[in-house]
Each structure stands twice: as C-alpha cells, then as structure tokens.
Amino acid sequence: MSTSPLSLLRSVIQQPNQPHPRNVKKVPYVELYSGRLQGVVSSGSDIERVYVSFIEANTGDYYCSTNNNRPCSGLGWRQCKHIEEMAEQAIYQYGSLEVARYLGAKTESNDPSWWAIRDALNGSQKRIPASEVFSRFLSYLRFLELPRHDGPAPEMTWFTSR
C-alpha cells in the first residue's frame, strides 16, 4: 500500500497555486467544468453584450451565442473568434497542458498551442442553452456582492491557499 506524503496528513496543507490572472476585460469568466471548457466573452463592439462559449471535452463540439441565446454570427463551419479568445485566456489561466488534458486532446507537444488542441479535437456545432453557463458566471459575480463578515471566523484558520 502506498502512503500519503506527510504534508497530506496535516489539517492545514499548502494549497496549489491559484489560477494565473487572465484578461478579465476580454474574458470575464472561464472554467473547466462539467466536461466542458466554457466561459463568457465580452463583445468587442457592444458593452451591454456578452457571448457565452463552450467546447465539449472529447467530442470537441462547440457553440457560441449571446446571453440571450442568439447564435453568434461568427459561427459557421468553424469556431468563432469568441471561442478562440476564451481558449487563449483559459490556456493563460490553467496552462495549455491542463486545458488539453481536460478536453481529452492528444497532442505530442509539452506546450500545445490552441490550434494544436483544436485540431486534435475536431468537433462540430452543438447547441446548448447559454443560460447553463451564464448562470455559473452570475453565481461567480455574486461573490462580490455577498455581505462581509466582521468578527471571529475561526473556520478560516483551515484555509491558506497561496
């Protein structure tokens, strides 16, 4: 039987590094979640509009629409620039190996480009409602609106991520 590293036996452990800060203005939200790389991309022309983009792991199927479910006009037989922007920021945040691993893209490189990952996946358009991803983004934003807690918070003693 293999044993755990000593540090894993402690109550307080060194947490892995947090994500690398991405360009939030361009891509306010991105995550590897529920078998998808998904995120929210700001429109380049309309400040009131955001696009919701995703790529499914393993199949490589993708889609992009506004938060009101209007399909992105840049989508055709290939992926639009929003998906590309989202993927670039995801690579910046998580590292390209992690993105490739999560999406199940088999590439030779130790630092695959987005093009290499995309070509290894080779999917097609698949519509999902934008609301699924968009509500994840709204929950994320809600953290900034939650009430502060003044006074003892002994439970936080367990947490010291870097």
Add this chain to the structure above:
Amino acid sequence: MTTAWKDILEIPSAVQQSQALIDGFDRCFLVGFGRLGEEHLDTLHSLGRIFGPTPLGEAFAHGLEAIERSEFSETHFQRLAAARAALQGAQHDALLAQLSQTLGRPLHPSSVSQAEAPQAPVGLTEGTRQWLTEIALAGFPQLTRESLDPYLNTLEQLQQNPSSARLALLLTGFLEEISAALPIATPHLVPLRRWVDLWTRAMLLAIRTPSSPTATPVQGSFFPMGVDIHHHPFAVSYTVHGLLQEKDTPPRWIKTTHTSYKVDLLQDAETWQLFEEDPFLEALNAGKSAEIKQGQILDSGDLLPHPDVQIGKPYDALALAKAHLAAEAEKPVALLSPSPIDRHPVQLAFPVWLEGVTRKEDDASSLQLDGTPLRLAEERISLLSGLEQTDLQKVPSMIGLLRYDQDGYAFQPLALVKDAKKGKLIFAGQEASKQAAAKKSKVLEILKERSTRLLRK
C-alpha cells in the same frame, strides 16, 4: 525559572494516544459509512467506549448501532461529529495547558454568553446536514460532480444569510477544494485528516450557530504585532494580533478579524481593497499604537468590530515582545482561551518571541532553538503577508504564533527582526492598509462593472 524548549515542545502523551483513535475514525471516510468493514466498526466501538456512560457516550453507542443496522439518519452523524470534535477539543486543551505551564503564562478561563446566537433558517441547516451525511456515506474517494452539484443551491442561500456566515465560508472553501480534486484517482491522495476536520466542523455548525463568548467593555492601548491572513479561492480573512495594555492589569494577547468573499482571480495586493479602512492596519503600518477608547472584547480575546479607536504614539515592538512574549519573560502576557466549540489543535495560536534561532544547513524550514527543532509553518504563511522567503530563511529573531498540527508544533512568524540594533521589524500584513487605499484595482473594477450590467437584469 526557564524551561528548555525541548520540554516546552514535547507533545503530551494523551494527545498522541487520541491521535490514533482519530486516525481510525477518519479511515471510515475512505470507504464510506455505507460500506464499513469489521475493522472500521471495531474502531468506532472503541471510540464509543471512551465516552462511556456520559450523555455523548450513550448517544454515540445508539448511533453506532443504527449505522450497523444500515439506518443512516443524519442525527447519528451529528453524534459522530460531536465525538470527534470532543477528542480534538481535549487535545487542544492538553496542548494549551502544557504550553501555559511550561512557559509560565496565565490562562484566562472563558465563558459563553447566555444570549442565543441568531440561527440560520432550519431548512438550510437541515439540507446541509443531509448533504454532509451523504458525503460520509459515500466516502471521499467516491465523490463525483453529482455528489456536489445538488447542494450548491442551499450553499448559495447560506452565503447570503449573516447568521450562517461561518458555516457558509467554511463550506464554500471545502466544496471548492473537493471540486478541484475531482476525479479522485487515488484514495491515498485525499487529505483525509483535513477533510474530516472540515466535515466535522461543518456538521457542528449546521446543528446550530454557537453562542458567542461573554463580552466585556475594554479600554486601553493596543500594540499590533502582525497580521495572520487566511484565504481560499472565494474568501479572504485577516486577523490583526497584538498586545492590549489596560490600566493596572497585565497585558493581554488579543485579536480582531474581518472576512470577505472574493473571486479566485483576486489574489495579490488588490485583495485588500475588498475591506473597509481599518485603524488597526493603519496603526501597524505607521508603527503606532491604536488607542481603544471604547470597545467590547470577547472572553476568547476577540475584539468586537468597530470599536472607537484613535491612532496613538510610536511603540517599541521589540521591547514589548521581549518583556511579555519571551520564554523567560518576567511579565508574561495573559492568554485567552477559545470558546469550547472552537477548541481544536488547529486553532492553537500561542504568541512567542524567539531569538538566537539557527537553521539546519540542508533545511532552512527547520528552525533550531538551542538544538531543539521547530518546523517553520510555511503552509500558514500567506503570500499576502509580504514576508520574504529570504528573510524567513535567515532571520534569527521573530515574533510569531506556535501552531500545532498532526506532526507536532510549528512556528508561524508574525514579525521578523531585520535589524536588531535599530529595532527594525517587518510585520506580516504591514503594507495592507496602503494596498487597501491604492484604489487602482483592475480585476475588481471590471468584474463589478460586469456585475452591475448583467446581474440586475
């Protein structure tokens, strides 16, 4: 009389003995309570025997019988959590008693306020206990996305409810941590002690929000000694520690804490902008005392928020540390003990002054105190503290907190003496008040703008 560090840092045998019991209990969380084997049940029975005929012992035995009959009601799991917490509470007390004795520090008993704490809506806490029970039944390695997602809605409501703030902050971090570990490929990579700690803690807080310790009025000079900073991806908390000098009483070690939710991208100095201006952080930055004109302090040593405070005069932190925090201090600082429900080895934060510290040549994190090793608690040092790795590896004199974890004592620095002759100290969190006032936030500003545009629709 001074006691050698070797004796001060010796772990009481009772603590070591209960460790084995806790380990056995925790292993049930690997297979899951729905599939316990003989050896797990034996461990649980021996745990039950310790509590014997006490009310907890009877409830525990009853719960255990039910689990053996495959009756998995959440009330039984409340008892399991209470038993584990009681063992750790006893560990905490034994450690604190030994430290206060060997270091000659007076220990103030603490009492709990009669006033009932505001409670979270019953539906939310019930839902939480139910979910925690399901986690325990499955066992950590068997968790999947499907075990977490159904609970998110309840958690979101808990986060919005001030009376469940502590529970929600804990569960937000815990869920995020499990989530990041999925899929759990190898059971031996589960941080078992930690996760069962968090599970136990959540279960206790989901039974009821504990009453706070008794509060009394306070007036005096507060000398900040550094900031202890905690964070998980979605919350950050800071505690200013320091000495309180009141008229005609020995100095006390007290603290004040503020916590805010955040997003994972906020992790550098910008994080401080989540908080309001804080006179204690300002005082620390200015190297001046904070004069508390009127405030309330809990028996646990926690100063209640928003006391009436003015920035005072410069103070000599080095002299204060030597006089009140050294192992041989003539006027040792009085310690306050946490509320009974908060007693856990992790919460031990015993202030000490160390000097003449050397390092092992091949391991700079192994501090040597007259030949007695003491581990540097690197896992507790936040990047937001501003303490530099190079200083941590060589500075011989430090103010900090003695901490305890599974593998013994460790030291968490709050202040490093950069230049002993000039009395120059670098405090953890010293720049916080400046960084909070910088107001050139990028991440926060953009996300808040997105939030006002999109959330209101």
